[in-house]
Amino acid sequence: MTDGGWAGTLHGLWRSVAGIGARDELADLVLPPLCTLPGVIAAWGLRYGVDRRVSAYRWAGVPLVGPLRPLACSLAAAPPTSTAPPATSSLSPTSPTAGPSPTPTSPTAGPSPTSPTTGPSPTPTSPTDPAFHRPAPPGVPAVVDVTGPGALTEAGVVAAVVLHLDVAGEWPGTFIALVDATADTAFVGESLTQVADVTAEVLRRLAARRVEQQQHTRDALLAEASLQMDAVLDSTQTMHRVPRMAVPAIAEGCLVFVCEDGDPELRSAVHVDMRRLSALLNDPAAATRLAALAKAAVAGEILLDEHDAAVLDSRSVDLQVLRARGRVIGVLIFLFDRDPNHIPPSSFLRDIASRAALAIDNGTLYEQRRHDVMTMQQHLLPTRLPVVPGLQMAASYTVGDRVLEVGGDFYDVVSRDDGTTAALIGDVCGRGVDAAALTGMARHTLAALVAERVTPARAMSRLNSRLRLDGSWRFVTAGAAMFRPVTPISPSAPGSPGSPASPGSPGSPASPGSPTSPGSPTSPGSSTSPGSPASPGARGSQDFVVEWLSAGHPAPVVLQAGRPARRGRGGGVPLGVLPRPRFGRSRLTLSPGDTLIIFTDGLTESRDERDRMFEDDAMWTALNRLREADAPVETLVNELSTAAVKFGGTKADDIAVLAIRVEGSPHD
Amino acid sequence: MTEVFVVEDSDEDVEAIERAIGRSHPDVTVEFFRSGSEVLPRLTAPGAALPHMVLLDLNMPGESGLDVIRNLRSRPGLARLILVVFTSSEDQAEADACYAAGADSYIYKPLNFALFQSVLSQTLDYWRSRTAPRTP
Numbered sequence: 001m002t003d004g005g006w007a008g009t010l011h012g013l014w015r016s017v018a019g020i021g022a023r024d025e026l027a028d029l030v031l032p033p034l035c036t037l038p039g040v041i042a043a044w045g046l047r048y049g050v051d052r053r054v055s056a057y058r059w060a061g062v063p064l065v066g067p068l069r070p071l072a073c074s075l076a077a078a079p080p081t082s083t084a085p086p087a088t089s090s091l092s093p094t095s096p097t098a099g100p101s102p103t104p105t106s107p108t109a110g111p112s113p114t115s116p117t118t119g120p121s122p123t124p125t126s127p128t129d130p131a132f133h134r135p136a137p138p139g140v141p142a143v144v145d146v147t148g149p150g151a152l153t154e155a156g157v158v159a160a161v162v163l164h165l166d167v168a169g170e171w172p173g174t175f176i177a178l179v180d181a182t183a184d185t186a187f188v189g190e191s192l193t194q195v196a197d198v199t200a201e202v203l204r205r206l207a208a209r210r211v212e213q214q215q216h217t218r219d220a221l222l223a224e225a226s227l228q229m230d231a232v233l234d235s236t237q238t239m240h241r242v243p244r245m246a247v248p249a250i251a252e253g254c255l256v257f258v259c260e261d262g263d264p265e266l267r268s269a270v271h272v273d274m275r276r277l278s279a280l281l282n283d284p285a286a287a288t289r290l291a292a293l294a295k296a297a298v299a300g301e302i303l304l305d306e307h308d309a310a311v312l313d314s315r316s317v318d319l320q321v322l323r324a325r326g327r328v329i330g331v332l333i334f335l336f337d338r339d340p341n342h343i344p345p346s347s348f349l350r351d352i353a354s355r356a357a358l359a360i361d362n363g364t365l366y367e368q369r370r371h372d373v374m375t376m377q378q379h380l381l382p383t384r385l386p387v388v389p390g391l392q393m394a395a396s397y398t399v400g401d402r403v404l405e406v407g408g409d410f411y412d413v414v415s416r417d418d419g420t421t422a423a424l425i426g427d428v429c430g431r432g433v434d435a436a437a438l439t440g441m442a443r444h445t446l447a448a449l450v451a452e453r454v455t456p457a458r459a460m461s462r463l464n465s466r467l468r469l470d471g472s473w474r475f476v477t478a479g480a481a482m483f484r485p486v487t488p489i490s491p492s493a494p495g496s497p498g499s500p501a502s503p504g505s506p507g508s509p510a511s512p513g514s515p516t517s518p519g520s521p522t523s524p525g526s527s528t529s530p531g532s533p534a535s536p537g538a539r540g541s542q543d544f545v546v547e548w549l550s551a552g553h554p555a556p557v558v559l560q561a562g563r564p565a566r567r568g569r570g571g572g573v574p575l576g577v578l579p580r581p582r583f584g585r586s587r588l589t590l591s592p593g594d595t596l597i598i599f600t601d602g603l604t605e606s607r608d609e610r611d612r613m614f615e616d617d618a619m620w621t622a623l624n625r626l627r628e629a630d631a632p633v634e635t636l637v638n639e640l641s642t643a644a645v646k647f648g649g650t651k652a653d654d655i656a657v658l659a660i661r662v663e664g665s666p667h668d
Numbered sequence: 669m670t671e672v673f674v675v676e677d678s679d680e681d682v683e684a685i686e687r688a689i690g691r692s693h694p695d696v697t698v699e700f701f702r703s704g705s706e707v708l709p710r711l712t713a714p715g716a717a718l719p720h721m722v723l724l725d726l727n728m729p730g731e732s733g734l735d736v737i738r739n740l741r742s743r744p745g746l747a748r749l750i751l752v753v754f755t756s757s758e759d760q761a762e763a764d765a766c767y768a769a770g771a772d773s774y775i776y777k778p779l780n781f782a783l784f785q786s787v788l789s790q791t792l793d794y795w796r797s798r799t800a801p802r803t804p
Contacts (some may be wrong), residue, residue, distance in 0.1 A: 021694075024695075217785075220780035220782045220783040221778075223780065224780055224783055237758070240758075240760050241758065244763075244776045245776060245778075247775075247776075249778070252790075252794060270774075272773050272775070272794050273772060273794065274771075274772070274774065275772070337794065337797070338793070
C-alpha cells in the first residue's frame, strides 16, 4: 500500500487511465496494487475470447501458471460462499448496455508482454472454460472458499474474492484476489470493484480510440484509393490497383470480376497470402462458386450464403456490385479472415466499390474512345502513297498530344494521268470531331479536284468557298506541290503515273502507313512509296519542275546534294479567312537526289522548355545530318518527326511530314 | 516474441516502419538492414536465430528485393521464413515475379501513415495467426 493508502493508490490508477495504449498494458497497471491490500496474496486476471475460452491469463503475486489455471477457471465459475458488499458508488464496471454475451470490438486475444509481475501465457487448452459460466453477476464481488491441500493453501490462501467484468463491445474478464485469513473480504471486494471501474474506463477509452483510428484509416484508404484509381485511365491497371489497395488494409483477399459481353470474368485477384488464393482458384468447387456468385450478382441476385465462407477458405465473405453510370459492370468479392469487428461496414465497402467501378468504367470508355480516334485518324490519311516513276515518297504522321482528340493535319499524294504528281498537305485549326470532319472534307475535296486536273489554286478556291458558305469559324492552311517531269514519259510505260502500288508488289510498302498511336509520339507512323517498281529505265535520272502553292501554310524545305538544307517560300492566307483566297506561289527545279519536304507547323513550331522553336536551329541540324547521311526518304520523315517530338517533349503538336525525292544520283 | 527483419534502404521508410510497428505491435522486435547483402549473412549464418518474417523493399541498391527472395528460397533451411514484399511499385509483372520467386505476400506501401500502419499491422496479424504455435 502506498503512503496515501488505498485511496492514494486508486487515485494513481485513475490518473494513469489516459496513458494506457493497449489492453495488454492493463494487467501491469491494475493487478500489482491489489496485492498491496492487507491480506491479499495474489491478484489474477482472466480474459475471455472466441468460443468463450480464456484467451489470456494475467497475474501479480502467485504466478498463474500450470495447474493453477484450471483452478482459476473453477474459482471464477464457482458459486460464491458469500457475496461481498457491492460498491457503494455508482461506478459499476458493467455498462448499462452490457449483455451476458460479449460482442467485442477488439478481440486482441493472445499472449501479452512479459513483466516481473505479469507473464505470457499460451492460448487456452480447455475446450470451453467453465469460468465463463460464472454464477455471480458482473460487478458484484463474490467470495469463494479455497480449501484443501495445494500450493495456494500452503501459501495461506483461504478464499478468493471474485469479480466479473463486462464492458459493452469488449471481451469480458474476471478478477480474482486470493486472500489469507486476515483479509477483510468486504474491503477487498470493494477495492476489486473500484479497480474494475478503472479497467472499464480504460477499455471504453481504448474502444473509442480504436473506432476513431479505424475511421481515420478508412478515410485515408478512400482518399488514397481515389488518388490511385484516378491517376490512370487504363482499365486493366485500375483492375489491379483496386485489390492491391484493399489488401490487407480492409480485407485478406479481393477479387475483381468485370463483365465481358455480359458475363463477369475474373480480371484481378489479390490475397495477403497468394498461395492460398492460388489454391482457392485452382479448387474447382471454389472457382465454380465464385463464378456463380459473380454471375448472379451482375444479374441482380445475391446468392451469398453461410456456406460460402468455408467453400472460399475464409472466415467471411462480402460481395459488392460494381455499378457505374447506371450500369452493372462487374463485382468485387472480399475475403476476410479477420475478426468480424475489424471488417469495415458494408457502406464503406460499397463506397470503395463505387469508386472502383467508376475508375474501371472511365478506363474502358477511354480505351473505346482511343480506338475510335485511331480509326478515324486512319480514315483521314491515305493508307498508301502512289508509286510514281522517278519519285520516291514517304510520309509520317505523329500524334503529339496525348489528349483524345483527332488532329487536323492531313496529307495526300495524287498521281495524275497527265504525268503530274500533286503532293497535298494541310492543317485544319483545332482538334476534335468537328475538326476531323473538316479535315476529311478538305483532304478529299482537294485530292478529288486535283485528280480531275483542276489546278490547285482553283481547288483551294473551291474549298475556301465551301468553308465560307458553311460559316465555319475554322480555317485551313494548305499547300500543294505539283511535280512535273521535265521530259514527259509515255503513259503506257510500266509503272506509269496513276497506278498505285498493289499490295505485295515489289516496292510497295508491306503495310499501309498509319497514324502513330496517341501517346507514342516518338515512333511516327509512316507510309512510303519507294519509287517505281523494278522497271529499269522507266524514267531514269530526270529533273522535275515543282510548283508550290501555299494558302498560309509553312514553307517547304529543299534538300540538295552539296548544300545546306534551305527553306522555300510560304505565303498566302489560310483558306476560310478571306472571301477571295490569297496564295503564295513559288517554283523550283529538283534534280535527281534532291528532296522536297512539306510538313505541318507541328514540326517547325515544336518548342522546348526555353520556348525555342524547332525550326530555329535544331531542325536544320537534323536536316543536314540526314542529308549528309543520304538517308532514305522514310528514314528522313521518321527521324525528322522524332527529333521534333523529342525537342518539344510532351508539348508536341501533331506532325505530318511528306518527303518527295527525285530518283537518281545527284548530278556531278 | 515475434521478430521481424526489415530490409529497407530509405531512411523515411525505415522510420515509418519502426513507428508503425512500434505503435501497433509493441511486443514485436524489429531489426533493420539497409540492403540484401546486409541481411543475407545474418540469415544464412550457421545456427543463426531466424526471425518470424522478413519485410523487403524491392528497389534497393545492389541486390534487389527479388534477388534476395530468390537467394533465400534457394536454401531449404529457410523455407518456412515468411517473406513479405512491401513496395510502392505498381508493376503487376514485378508482383508476379516475386510470387514466382517465393514471396509469401506482396503488399502495397501506402503514402498515408495511418494506412501504412494499418497495412503493416494487418500483415503482421495475418502471418502471426497463420504461423502461431498451437498447443495441443
